[in-house]
Amino acid sequence: MLETTIAAIRPADEAAMAAARELHGRLTKPVGSLGALEELSVRLAGLAGACPPPLPEPAAVAIFAGDHGVHAQGVSPWPQEVTAQMIGNFLAGGAVVNAFARQAGASVTVVDVGVATPLPTDPAAAPAGSDPAALDPAVTGPAVLDPAVPRLVVAPVRRGTRDFTVTTALTRDEALAAVQTGIRIADELIDAGAGILLTGDMGIGNTTPAAALIAAFTGVDALDATGRGTGVDDPTYAHKVAVVRAALARHTPDPADPLGVLAAVGGLEHAALAGLILGAAARRTPVLLDGVIGVSAALAAAAFAPAAVCAMVAGHRSAEPGATVALRHLGLDPLIDLGLRLGEGTGALLALPVVTGAVRVLHEVATFDSAGVAEK
16 A cells, blocks of 8 residues: 555646746736745645646544653653543544634544553444444544544554664554555545645654654754653753654664654654655645644655655644754745644644635636736
């Protein structure tokens, strides 16, 4: 599945991009007056191979959830059980991502790709009292893009990663399985009608593997890639940097081997998000990246297939320093910068109207000729 997905990813269509630039020159506005929105719409035309590109709707948020063995090293003050508890909150519609998704009219799909503790039972997905570990590992319900009803997919590769200060976080086979889960979810959501995918994540301690991935793929020092996550104090932050640095020294991951990097220091949600991005790129569907977890996964996707960057839109600049490092490496400029560091897909959802507006201009704004407006 991974090989065929990578083979389907193509560079941007230069003819469609040229047509979009030419159209912008004929619309009833000064050329360049919409700033970054104009180049964004050009990029999306190149991705779709059409001018104007399809409107990026409906939107589907995919929240991949997993736990991390490195949590045992004290890199987060939050107990690991919060990952499963927050999945319950997502399914009940009570999280920030749910509020923003309702505002944007976006569906929410929650994917357990490696949660360590038992999940709250989703009444829509399984009989009351059933063990989520016993559910069908592929899908716990059809993909339906319903903004009112969050969907649960139970697809654990394993119940949390191993502690990467001791051994690799995953085997190569486990990392591959997680990537392929992400590809499968991308296909399901696009087949259900999604016009744009948004990355989301949940996993206590997941900014630590994100920092390790960013350092591994970009070559920066652990200090430059590591942030405070949920807001750790100075001693914990210094320890977190040391943990990331030690893991990189232990495993010496090779950025030319993205599957190996994901196995050595990644998380199951990071690997699955990389697959989601690859799957969307293969289907010529844009992916709106959220915060540091999403952009760390995007680095892996770009290492698998450099042309996958054509499908990526940076939703926002996370307050985590590694996010800026990753975006610079990918050559992406974030659409908004609000100092966010929540994750879940929240920043991507806030940026979604910007993406839609950029494309809508090409669909709906009159040209000088059609409007009878004189040009300079």
